[in-house]
Amino acid sequence: RVHFEERYELGDMLGEGGQGVVHAVTCLQSGERMAAKLISKVGLSRNAKARLRKEVDLQRQVDYHPNICSVFNFYDEPRRMVVVMELLPYGTLYDHVVAHFSSGGRLDDDEYNEAHVSRLLQQALSALTTMHDRGIVHRDLKPENVLLVDAGANGEVGAIRIADFGLAAQPEPGDELCECVGTPGYTAPEVLAGLPYDTSVDVFSLGAMLYALLSGCEAFAAPGLDDEEVLQRNRIGRYKFDASWAGVSSEAKAVVKAMLMREPSKRATARALLAEGWVQGPARSNTEPLRMAVRVAVERQGSLVNALEGLECVSPNPRSARRSKRTSTTSWLPGASWPSGRGRQ
Secondary structure: OOOHHHOEEEEEEEEEOOOOEEEEEEEOOOOOEEEEEEEEOOOOOHHHHHHHHHHHHHHHHHOOOOOEOOEEEEEEOOOEEEEEEEEOOOOEHHHHHHHHHOOOOOOOOOOOEHHHHHHHHHHHHHHHHHHHHOOOEOOOOOHHHEEEOOOOHHHOOOOEEEOOOOOOEOOOOOOOEOOOOOOOOOOOHHHHOOOOEOOHHHHHHHHHHHHHHHHOEOOOOOOOOOHHHHHHHHHHOOOOOOHHHOOOOHHHHHHHHHHOOOOHHHOOOHHHHHOOHHHHOOOHHHOOEOOOOOEOOHHHHHHHHHHHHOOOOOOOOHHHOOOOOOOOOOOOOOOOOOOOOOEOO
């Protein structure tokens, strides 16, 4: 049996999270640079090990899609598990949003417009369609879990990859999902209400991301609101188009509304959204630069997660009820100080 060290040379540590340590690695055969997540089995429960194996399995089912992070190898060794994946050193979509909307951002204002945002959304919707066709629900879509493949020309993002399938699920026919999991501000109302849910929760999460991409603001946060108020707005799906939306087209707002519908049955599907005209490409008149002030509440995240942990989800069907206090996951490359260069096989 081939071991991890026989195929890869361990490099610098890129980040450290609750589940393990991420290192840059070099494939000894091809010379390609990749990333490896090393998880110690010491103190790891049987359920946690099974969950990690399931995470890798779900991602491998769909990582052929160009907008989903690739898993190259998985090693289940006596003392540890190792996941080898592509190295994406250009940060996250969250970094991209902050870079543009914060003062002194690195993006060229003339390049950041609705056409730019619609191309990002189109890629994410295409990935979701593939996942949902296989019955896979990501359950933790947020800008931090969307990685950039390259820096793009003139500061514009080219391709993106959806990562971190740590909360993903693939229920059997007839089973119901009702775990209260996700990240506050991006979690669908039915999840927070403890109701059974399906793939439509991912569309809601992506709608909250689209809101941030177009305005530089979180959909359910606002100045002066405390953590519980933000969580309550998220719970009831309450948001508004304030002054920061003055330069955004009605077509873009319509897409946001279709994705952030409180009732799952009225929410658009990923496949239907791909056919929308604005998603295919905004009109020439809708390519004016988006210029607003960033109000993404970075400091709010930790306390909101604590607030969500206090919620208890109860399914109407006791036999299918599942409860969890796991509320959010970091990406496979958490808190990384990104090196130059990238790798993909």
